[in-house]
Amino acid sequence: MELPKLAIAALGGTVSMQARNAGEGVIPTVSGETLLASVPQLTTLARVTVETLGLLPSASLDFQCLLSVLSWANYQVEQGATGVVITQGTDTLEETAIFFEYLWNHDAPLVLTGAMRSAKQAGADGPANLLDACRVALAESSRRRGVQVVMNGQIHHASHVRKTDSLALQAFSSPVFGPTGLLVEDHVQYLRPPAPRKILPLPQATSQNIAMLEASLSADTLLLETILKVGYDGLVIAGLGAGHVSEKWATVIESIAEKIPVIIATRTGSGATAQATYGFAGSEMDLIRKGACMAGFLCPRKARILLWLLIGCQRQHELASYLKATSTLKIDA
Known part of the structure; x- marks a missing residue:
């Protein structure tokens, strides 16, 4: 044989x-x-x-x-x-x-x-x-x-x-x-059967740039304010807790999300971003209203790669569905 x-x-x-x-x-x-x-x-x-x-x-x-x-x-x-x-x-x-x-x-x-x-x-x-x-x-x-x-x-x-x-x-x-x-x-x-997968075609564009910044206590907005000026095509934020930033950051993120895709992930290393729990300025509900997407279980680094590929395939409009597909894979799928 x-x-x-x-x-x-x-x-x-x-x-x-x-x-x-x-x-x-x-x-x-x-x-x-x-x-x-x-x-x-x-x-x-x-x-x-x-x-x-x-x-x-x-x-x-x-x-x-x-x-x-x-x-x-x-x-x-x-x-x-x-x-x-x-x-x-x-x-x-x-x-x-x-x-x-x-x-x-x-x-x-x-x-x-x-x-x-x-x-x-x-x-x-x-x-x-x-x-x-x-x-x-x-x-x-x-x-x-x-x-x-x-x-x-x-x-x-x-x-x-x-x-x-x-x-x-x-x-x-x-x-x-x-x-x-x-x-x-x-x-x-x-330990479990295969889960459904969403496959992208090869990216036609490869020159796009995706910024990634981490939120932290008393962080200034100087770098955040340059994202559009220097020509980034997308932004990923490693947010606090369940996907949170300061009120100052949230204000700047709103202006960025009007121009380019913005993903909010969690910097914690485990768990998902929230969707509808917190309502304060800079919370996940506030950021969603301001145009950002929540990464769910996808960590900031992987969210950056997903966004790079989607923009390269001209499918950034499908970002929410890809985040949902990755973040809702069931343990017993």
């Missing part, structure tokens, strides 16, 4: 990092081919092709790079790959995942993974994460689930996963929703 075909792309990140000399910081140097050699078990699971598409820390990835990676991944599926795995740095892993989630239009799974420990560090987690990600990508039960992140034996959906610790091995979680599945004794076990 012929083994399934699996495609792996390496972009860099901690999973590819090691120090060239003692006492120096680690940098991306390990190719995808070398990383693959660290998991010889894969040859018994699939016919694997691997390409090193970049050796970058994930902070230096950008949307243009991700569109190129997406094109590569699409081609692999068209050529018969059962699934696609991408390794990259963890700093922007949650953002890359949601970027691909909105654009991935295949039943075949796209799985992202990385590492919290560098390639030469004792207890390096990269090889185990890669093997787990490949098992997820090859599983029949992973089909029609879109984009998933596999780290430390857990499977997280792109819409919910966040990096919630800077250095710990268990750095990724999905607040409120929890992981969508687990690796148990090398077997992929999902």
Whole structure:
């Protein structure tokens, strides 16, 4: 029986990092081919092709790079790959995942993974994460689930996963929703069935710029007042609590929302923005009346990516429906 075909792309990140000399910081140097050699078990699971598409820390990835990676991944599926795995740095892993989630239009799974420990560090987690990600990508039960992140034996959906610790091995979680599945004794076990997805076409425009600002105690409005002047096409606010800002900020946001889309998310790291609970100046009800959209469960970083893609597809008028679709995914969907 012929083994399934699996495609792996390496972009860099901690999973590819090691120090060239003692006492120096680690940098991306390990190719995808070398990383693959660290998991010889894969040859018994699939016919694997691997390409090193970049050796970058994930902070230096950008949307243009991700569109190129997406094109590569699409081609692999068209050529018969059962699934696609991408390794990259963890700093922007949650953002890359949601970027691909909105654009991935295949039943075949796209799985992202990385590492919290560098390639030469004792207890390096990269090889185990890669093997787990490949098992997820090859599983029949992973089909029609879109984009998933596999780290430390857990499977997280792109819409919910966040990096919630800077250095710990268990750095990724999905607040409120929890992981969508687990690796148990090398077997992929999902905790709930696939949820409906809303897919966007590839963006025709890529020069749009989306600003993101965080509300805080006694924050001034100087930067906020420049948003329109410097030419931003959209604005995301990481709001206080359930999506709140000061009265001064609310006044400026109203003038901005008349010109460009504005999304209010929560900076808390867990939970959703409210819709109809608070009525004070700067509350969610006030901001909605002033023309802003509430992000629901979508975090500020992911809301920024959604808005960038919608504007690029000239579908910003569909913002509310996309926010609702992402924010109302049921745990028992």
